[in-house]
Amino acid sequence: xxxxxxxxxxxxxxxxxxxxxxxxxxxxxxxxxxxxxxxxxxxxxxxxxxxxxxxxxxxxxxxxxxxxxxxxxxxxxxxxxxxxxxxxxxxxxxxxxxxxxxxxxxxxxxxxxxxxxxxxxxxxxxxxxxxxxxxxxxxxxxxxxxxxxxxxxxxxxxxxxxxxxxxxxxxxxxxxxxxxxxxxxxxxxxxxxxxxxxxxxxxxxxxxxxxxxxxxxxxxxxxxxxxxxxxxxxxxxxxxxxxxxxxxxxxxxxxxxxxxxxxxxxxxxxxxxxxxxxxxxxxxxxxxxxxxxxxxxxxxxxxxxxxxxxxxxxxxxxxxxxxxxxxxxxxxxxxxxxxxxxxxxxxxxxxxxxxxxxxxxxxxxxxxxxxxxxxxxxxxxxxx
Amino acid sequence: xxxxxxxxxxxxxxxxxxxxxxxxxxxxxxxxxxxxxxxxxxxxxxxxxxxxxxxxxxxxxxxxxxxxxxxxxxxxxxxxxxxxxxxxxxxxxxxxxxxxxxxxxxxxxxxxxxxxxxxxxxxxxxxxxxxxxxxxxxxxxxxxxxxxxxxxxxxxxxxxxxxxxxxxxxxxxxxxxxxxxxxxxxxxxxxxxxxxxxxxxxxxxxxxxxxxxxxxxxxxxxxxxxxxxxxxxxxxxxxxxxxxxxxxxxxxxxxxxxxxxxxxxxxxxxxxxxxxxxxxxxxxxxxxxxxxxxxxxxxxxxxxxxxxxxxxxxxxxxxxxxxxxxxxxxxxxxxxxxxxxxxxxxxxxxxxxxxxxxxxxxxxxxxxxxxxxxxxxxxxxxxxxxxxxxxxxxxxxxxxxxxxxxxxxxxxxxxxxxxxxxxxxxxxxxxxxxxxxxxxxxxxxxxxxxxxxxxxxxxxxxxxxxxxxxxxxxxxxxxxxxxxxxxxxxxxxxxxxxxxxxxxxxxxxxxxxxxxxxxxxxxxxxxxxxxxxxxxxxxxxxxxxxxxxxxxxxxxxxxxxxxxxxxxxxxxxxxxxxxxxxxxxx
Numbered sequence: 001x002x003x004x005x006x007x008x009x010x011x012x013x014x015x016x017x018x019x020x021x022x023x024x025x026x027x028x029x030x031x032x033x034x035x036x037x038x039x040x041x042x043x044x045x046x047x048x049x050x051x052x053x054x055x056x057x058x059x060x061x062x063x064x065x066x067x068x069x070x071x072x073x074x075x076x077x078x079x080x081x082x083x084x085x086x087x088x089x090x091x092x093x094x095x096x097x098x099x100x101x102x103x104x105x106x107x108x109x110x111x112x113x114x115x116x117x118x119x120x121x122x123x124x125x126x127x128x129x130x131x132x133x134x135x136x137x138x139x140x141x142x143x144x145x146x147x148x149x150x151x152x153x154x155x156x157x158x159x160x161x162x163x164x165x166x167x168x169x170x171x172x173x174x175x176x177x178x179x180x181x182x183x184x185x186x187x188x189x190x191x192x193x194x195x196x197x198x199x200x201x202x203x204x205x206x207x208x209x210x211x212x213x214x215x216x217x218x219x220x221x222x223x224x225x226x227x228x229x230x231x232x233x234x235x236x237x238x239x240x241x242x243x244x245x246x247x248x249x250x251x252x253x254x255x256x257x258x259x260x261x262x263x264x265x266x267x268x269x270x271x272x273x274x275x276x277x278x279x280x281x282x283x284x285x286x287x288x289x290x291x292x293x294x295x296x297x298x299x300x301x302x303x304x305x306x307x308x309x310x311x312x313x314x315x316x317x318x319x320x321x322x323x324x325x326x327x328x329x330x331x332x333x334x335x336x337x338x339x340x341x342x343x344x345x346x347x348x349x350x351x352x353x354x355x356x357x358x359x360x361x362x363x364x365x366x367x368x369x370x371x372x373x374x375x376x377x378x379x380x381x382x383x384x
Numbered sequence: 385x386x387x388x389x390x391x392x393x394x395x396x397x398x399x400x401x402x403x404x405x406x407x408x409x410x411x412x413x414x415x416x417x418x419x420x421x422x423x424x425x426x427x428x429x430x431x432x433x434x435x436x437x438x439x440x441x442x443x444x445x446x447x448x449x450x451x452x453x454x455x456x457x458x459x460x461x462x463x464x465x466x467x468x469x470x471x472x473x474x475x476x477x478x479x480x481x482x483x484x485x486x487x488x489x490x491x492x493x494x495x496x497x498x499x500x501x502x503x504x505x506x507x508x509x510x511x512x513x514x515x516x517x518x519x520x521x522x523x524x525x526x527x528x529x530x531x532x533x534x535x536x537x538x539x540x541x542x543x544x545x546x547x548x549x550x551x552x553x554x555x556x557x558x559x560x561x562x563x564x565x566x567x568x569x570x571x572x573x574x575x576x577x578x579x580x581x582x583x584x585x586x587x588x589x590x591x592x593x594x595x596x597x598x599x600x601x602x603x604x605x606x607x608x609x610x611x612x613x614x615x616x617x618x619x620x621x622x623x624x625x626x627x628x629x630x631x632x633x634x635x636x637x638x639x640x641x642x643x644x645x646x647x648x649x650x651x652x653x654x655x656x657x658x659x660x661x662x663x664x665x666x667x668x669x670x671x672x673x674x675x676x677x678x679x680x681x682x683x684x685x686x687x688x689x690x691x692x693x694x695x696x697x698x699x700x701x702x703x704x705x706x707x708x709x710x711x712x713x714x715x716x717x718x719x720x721x722x723x724x725x726x727x728x729x730x731x732x733x734x735x736x737x738x739x740x741x742x743x744x745x746x747x748x749x750x751x752x753x754x755x756x757x758x759x760x761x762x763x764x765x766x767x768x769x770x771x772x773x774x775x776x777x778x779x780x781x782x783x784x785x786x787x788x789x790x791x792x793x794x795x796x797x798x799x800x801x802x803x804x805x806x807x808x809x810x811x812x813x814x815x816x817x818x819x820x821x822x823x824x825x826x827x828x829x830x831x832x833x834x835x836x837x838x839x840x841x842x843x844x845x846x847x848x849x850x851x852x853x854x855x856x857x858x859x860x861x862x863x864x865x866x867x868x869x870x871x872x873x874x875x876x877x878x879x880x881x882x883x884x885x886x887x888x889x890x891x892x893x894x895x896x897x898x899x900x901x902x903x904x905x906x907x908x909x910x911x912x913x914x915x916x917x918x919x920x921x922x923x924x925x926x927x928x929x930x931x932x933x934x935x936x937x938x939x940x941x942x943x944x945x946x947x948x949x950x951x952x953x954x955x956x957x958x959x960x961x962x963x964x965x966x967x968x969x970x
Contacts, residue, residue, distance in 0.1 A: 097402045156401055194404045203405040215396040216403065223401075 005175045007168030008033035010138040011103045011161070013175070014145025015075045016047045017183040018101075021190075022074040024052040024063035028082040029115045030169040031105045035077055057082040061089035061102075068098040069204055071195030073149065076100070079165065080107035080121045087125065090158075094129025094220065096205050099152030099159070099190070101145060106134075106265065106316075107165040108351040116352020117164035119265065119317035123293070123325045129220055131159040131227050132293040134264040138173040143244055146178075150187055150234045155227045157220075164316070166352065167266040178242055186241050224295040231292055248292035251304050253279055257286030259368060260305060260341070262313040264290045264326060267348075267355040271314070274360040285364065290326060298333045305334060308341040312367045314360065315377075316349040323377045344373045348380045355381070414930060418952030418970065422924075424941040425966045427916030428862045431493060433836025434481035436800075437464045437807040440842070441478055441493055442917050444500055449909035453503035460500055461510045462844040464807055465535040465578055466528060466557075468570045471498025472897065473561055474804050475687040483865040483915050489878040492900070492908050499905040509580045513847055514541035519821045522547065522603040524591045527555020528803045529794025530609035531578055532810030533817070536843050538581035540818045545603070546583060549590040551640075555611050556795075557803065559636045560658065562665050563893040568639075592765030605817045608766075608777060608785070608792040609810065612759035612801065618653070622710035623755070627717035631658040631756030638665045638893075646671040647751020651720050653677075653707055654756035655684040657802075660691055662754045663699045668893060671752065673698070676705040676722055683727075683735040693896065697886055706740050710753055719749040761796040781839065782826045783813030791817055808840060815846045836862050863916035863963045872923075872961035876911045879904040918942065918964040924956035 005013065011034045015023070023042070025035035041047035050067075054060045060076045067074040078086060083104050093100050108118035122132060131151060135144050141163055148159040163169065196204060208216055232247045239245025252272065254260055263271045268289045275287040288304055288311075290297070305311050311334075315324025322328060327345030334340040344367040349355040359381045367373070391407045393399050400406055431441040440459055447456035460467040471494055482490035519542045523530045526548040534544045552558060557571050579585065589595050591610075600606045615630030617623055627647065631654065637644050650666040652659050655677035663673045675694075677684060680703045684691060695701060704725045711719035724744035727736035760775045770787055771778040776799070777792040779785055785792050793809030795801045815833060816826040833846045837860065882898035889896055900908060920942045925933045930951055936944040945956075957965040 095403065194400070194402045205403045206405065208403055212393060212399060215393075215399055218396060219399065219401060 001177045001179070002174055003177055004172050005138055005142075006033065006170055006172050007138045007141050007163055008105070008170070009037050010142040010173075010175050011077065011145055012037035012041065013177055014142040014148075016041050017142075017178060017180055018073065018075075018146050018149045018187060019184070019189070020047070020049050020075045021072045022050045022052065022064070022067040023076065024054050024060045024067070024074070025076050026054055026057045026060045026078070026082060028057070028079045030107055030165040031077045031079040031082070031103065033169070034103055034105075038075075057085040058089060061086040061093065064100050064102075065089060065093050065096065065098055068093075068100050069096065069196050071190065071192050071197070073190040074100055075102065077103040077105070079105045080109055080115075083121045083125065084109065087128070090125050090128035090130060092205075093158045097156040097220070097223070099149070099156055099192075101148040101152055101159045101161065103141075103145065103161045103163075105165050105169045106162050114351040115165060117167055117266070117316060117349065118351050119162070119164075119315075119325075120350075122160060122162045123317050123319075125160070126294060126325075129157065129224075130294060131155075131157050131224075131231070132162060133159065133231075133291055134162045134293060135168075135291065136163075136266060136268045136289065138168060138171070138175050139244065140246070141168060142175055142177065143238060143242070143246065146183060146187060147231075147234050147238050147246065149190075150237075151227065151230050153190055153192075154230050154234070155223045156192075157223050157227055162265070164266040182241065186238070228292075228295050228297060228299075246291065248297040249300050249304070250289040250291060252287040252289070254286030254288060254304050254308070256284055257308055258284040259310040259312060259364065260286040260288050260308045261360070261364060262288045262290060262311055262326065262330060264293070265316065267314055267316060267360075270355060270357045271360050274357045274364065278361070278364065283368075293326070293329075296329055296333065301330065301333055302337060305330075305341055306337070306339050310344060310367055311341045312344045312346065312364060314346045314348055314355065314363060316347075316355065318347055318350065318377070327377070342372060344370075345377045346380050347377050353381055413948045414951050415932075415946075415948045418947075418950060420952045420954070420967050420969055421947065421950060422945060422952070422954060422957045422965050422967055424918060424943065424945075424964065426918060426964055428836040428860060429915040429917060430481040430483055430836075430862055431478040431491070431915075433838050433840060433862050434478045435835075435840055436477065436802075436804040436838075437470060437474075438811055438835055438840040438842050439463050439467075439470075439478075439497070440844070441497075442912065442914055445491065445493070445496055445909045445912045446914060446917070446919060448496055448500060448905055449912065451906065453500045453905070454505050454508075456496075456500035457504040460497060461504075461577075462849065463811065463842060465510070465532055466574050466803070466807060467497050467501035468574050469528070469557055469566060470803060470807070471495070471501050472570070472895075473557075473566050475689070475802060477804070483863065483868060483913055484911060486865045487870065487873065487913075488875040491912050492878055492881075495879070495881050495900045496905060496908055499900045502899055509577050510535075510539065512541060512581060513539045513849060516543070517541040517821065519543065519604045520545065520602070521817060521821075522600050522606045523609060524600075524606065525549075525555060525609040525611050525794065525796075526553035526585065526587075527609055527611045527794055527806060528557055529806035529810040529813075530555070530607065531575065532807045533607045533609065533791075533793065533814045534583045535578045535581065536811060536814035537817060538578070538583045540814070540847070542818070542821065544583045546585045547589045547591050547595060548585060548587045551587055553585050553587060555609075559639045560632065560661070562635065562638060562661050564664065564668070564889065564896050565661070567895050597765070597767065604789065604821055606790050607783070607810075607813050607817065608790065608796060609794040609806070610761055610796045612761050612795040614760045614762050615755065616758040616760060618707055618710075618755055618757065620707075620709050622712050622717070625710060625712045625715050625717045627751055628710060628753045628755065631662045631754050632759060634662050634754050635665065638669075643669060648672060649750045650674070650752040650754060651676060651748055651750035652754045652756060653720070654758070655679065655686060656756060656758065657686045657690060658759070659754075659756035660686045660694050660699075662756055664690075664694050664697060665893075666752070666754070667697055667699060668890060674700045674702060674748065674750075676702045676707070676720070676748075678704065678706045678725060678738045679735060680704060680727060697889060704738060706738055708745055711747060717750065717753045719747050720753060721745055721747050759795075759801075763796075779809075781812065782816035783809055784816055789820070811843050812839075812841045815841060815843060818846075834860070836860060861916075867963040868913055868915065869959060869961045869963075873913065876907070878911070879908040914962045914964075916963050919962070921961065923959045923961060924965065927955050927959045929953065929955060
């Protein structure tokens with residue numbers, strides 16, 4: 001069934017098709033539509049789930065953690081300052097190894113108050129132990145929520161699906177909604193090994209002394225290593241069933257590319273147009289979409305960039321005092337690689353500014369002209 | 385893995401994926417960390433200590449709260465044969481000491497007592513608790529002290545004979561307290577409960593006149609509860625004039641239905657309950673009534689509530705008026721002369737003594753004068769070596785006189801004259817008489833049967849028939865307001881009872897005060913803090929961070945502390961809303 005859906009409602013449909021049993025959320029623009037639609041689905045009976053209104057995002061995540069601990073598939077969504085308020089519990093969810101899926105609609109952090117697209121909110125949560133996927137269009141939003149549960153429940157890690165405010169959240173696109181029956185066949189019910197069960201009383205999340213803590217953290221690290229494969233396997237399996245495959249990365253025309261543009265989220269779409277046009281003009285250019293930020297697809301990226309001369313990273317985010325974050329991650333994984341390309345870090349589109357094809361083309365031409373970047377981070381698309 | 389030892393993970397791969405317990409911590413006996421420990425200990429609620437009749441007030445209120453007023457009545461009847469009477473006429477000193485009074489307002493204990501008593505199962509009567517002992521006890525006087533002693537001694541299995549001078553038993557409950565405060569049928573019902581225990585009531589039998597004192601020797605023990613029936617005299621020659629009556633005599637004739645003709649204006653001299661009762665009766669008989677009292681309102685011995693109602697009904701009360709003389713014409717009272725007074729030094733009772741102001745005499749006109757300045761006992765007929773002091777029979781804490789086997793109680797032996805104290809003295813004597821009949825000194829029971837520190841006695845503790853955990857308050861410690869955890873309570877209005885309108889009251893002697901509805905009684909009972917008494921609220925059980933408080937219906941408290949694991953943190957004690965737990969050294 002195809003429907004024209006805004007990105008947020010595509011997320012709601014992904015949750016519904018995943019047969020989530022518990023939803024707790026606190027409203028924040030531009031996320032609110034997701035849980036608003038879910039509350040309607042709960043009310044009209046099309047989704048059999050407990051919908052819990054809470055007084056803060058902190059409580060929303062706490063509630064979802066509690067529900068998942070009892071072995072119930074759960075969901076929440078947030079944005080920006082709301083996500084920041086969850087910070088403590090994001091660590092908790094990952095440490096407790098709970099396969100929660102949440103959507104974060106990427107929105108700039110205040111002040112100044114700004115409700116528009118910016119990845120700084122979820123990238124600030126880099127080290128909380130969550131799997132993070134940055135998705136490009138509304139179809140991918142729906143598909144990634146369903147895949148998110150299969151990934152999360154295989155590796156016992158929480159998964160955060162991130163997409164850009166307004167460019168996706170409020171923009172309508174045709175979306176193919178899979179049949180519930182097919183999703184049911186593809187996504188098994190949540191059946192955790194450990195859950196809070198009065199028949200078998202166990203204490204959860206208690207004290208772990210120095211003799212075992214580091215070992216348990218090593219387990220968490222290994223789960224992330226495993227997730228690198230699982231995300232790709234699940235993305236392929238999804239493709240086999242539904243005709244749309246996904247991976248941790250997507251490389252377009254990179255095999256012989258001398259210059260590779262690296263993007264994430266909705267900025268990937270205009271970059272597709274620009275790189276295709278330039279290739280048609282004879283430029284050896286490729287495009288690398290980084291869909292998975294955590295775990296970071298280190299090996300795949302090294303392989304793609306091994307033969308390129310230049311890598312041009314466009315970041316809609318910034319780590320203050322350093323660099324665009326994707327650029328920095330790429331630099332770090334390419335360190336000590338003998339054939340590493342020159343890495344250009346561009347920052348664009350913060351707080352909802354458009355990353356237009358013209359701007360991307362300007363960036364590519366500048367990188368193509370220069371042997372080396374003028375600075376670690378070059379800010380583009382600003383007023384003079 | 386065995387539960388009684390810690391699980392050791394030898395390799396990283398043995399660890400569970402999640403932070404989850406794979407065994408128990410029972411091997412870790414954290415109780416060894418403790419240096420102080422909690423213990424369940426019921427304490428004495430202030431109301432229980434404050435009840436001269438020794439009622440287990442907290443306990444009966446708990447039963448009303450649980451929706452079982454019949455059980456509440458049974459608890460009351462374990463201690464007091466007169467809950468219907470006390471629910472109406474007691475001045476409720478329990479409420480003055482109620483901790484709730486510091487929070488919002490005291491619990492309406494008297495109204496709850498009346499409610500419980502009114503809900504006694506119609507066919508149920510208190511049973512004997514022991515088989516017949518073949519011991520005979522004589523009770524002289526059938527007021528609240530005598531009948532209470534008779535009731536308990538009969539329940540203890542003794543053969544009890546009550547000698548009463550008047551036509552019917554009840555003493556001042558029948559012949560002193562007017563019907564608008566205590567209807568006669570209410571009193572009669574509770575006296576019937578006592579009769580049903582086999583107590584013989586010999587009325588119109590004046591000991592010392594109709595029955596010789598020597599005949600008392602046929603009894604194993606005698607309880608003297610002869611009351612105070614002699615009116616104190618003003619000492620004026622004019623006191624014998626027509627139109628002058630004593631308060632007791634007036635109330636007695638009203639009670640017997642022998643309604644005296646009163647003049648248009650009645651002057652009453654005195655400030656005690658007899659004066660107020662006489663005044664309110666005189667109002668109902670159509671007279672205009674004024675009370676003259678020689679001290680100020682603060683020193684009045686009458687119950688405050690009665691004074692308030694008397695004034696509302698239209699009694700004028702004049703203070704600091706010292707009687708000078710009755711004004712007579714042809715040996716008939718026509719008025720009263722008083723002299724104004726000021727308050728001087730405190731007398732031994734702690735009240736300030738009136739000091740007359742010379743030259744301030746004033747006259748008031750009256751057709752009827754009622755004197756109610758106090759009453760005394762007629763002790764002339766008693767053996768001369770029976771020790772007395774200031775007109776009272778001298779007794780010890782449990783009512784024993786200086787004659788072995790002779791006990792006394794009630795107004796004839798007490799300085800405080802009211803129903804509750806009389807009942808308390810009857811109970812103390814019943815316990816002492818029973819223990820003497822069993823050749824066991826009452827001192828053996830003293831620690832067990834005294835409730836708190838004001839002398840109240842518990843018969844159910846004497847007989848060990850009370851609920852098990854009530855006997856757990858061996859410390860005698862009374863719970864102070866500061867010991868409660870007020871986080872668990874919120875202000876709630878005290879429920880009021882309905883009263884007759886003033887106009888309705890003046891049409892006769894119909895009872896003024898109404899009772900509580902079922903709903904209001906429950907709400908009022910729910911206000912009770914249950915100071916110092918466990919109500920199984922589960923706070924200790926819920927809050928214990930070590931799960932060391934377990935439920936155990938075999939334990940008197942209903943809970944058991946597992947000391948193997950109790951760290952002695954004291955949270956259970958802190959969170960107990962009512963201070964029914966203590967911390968103590970190991």
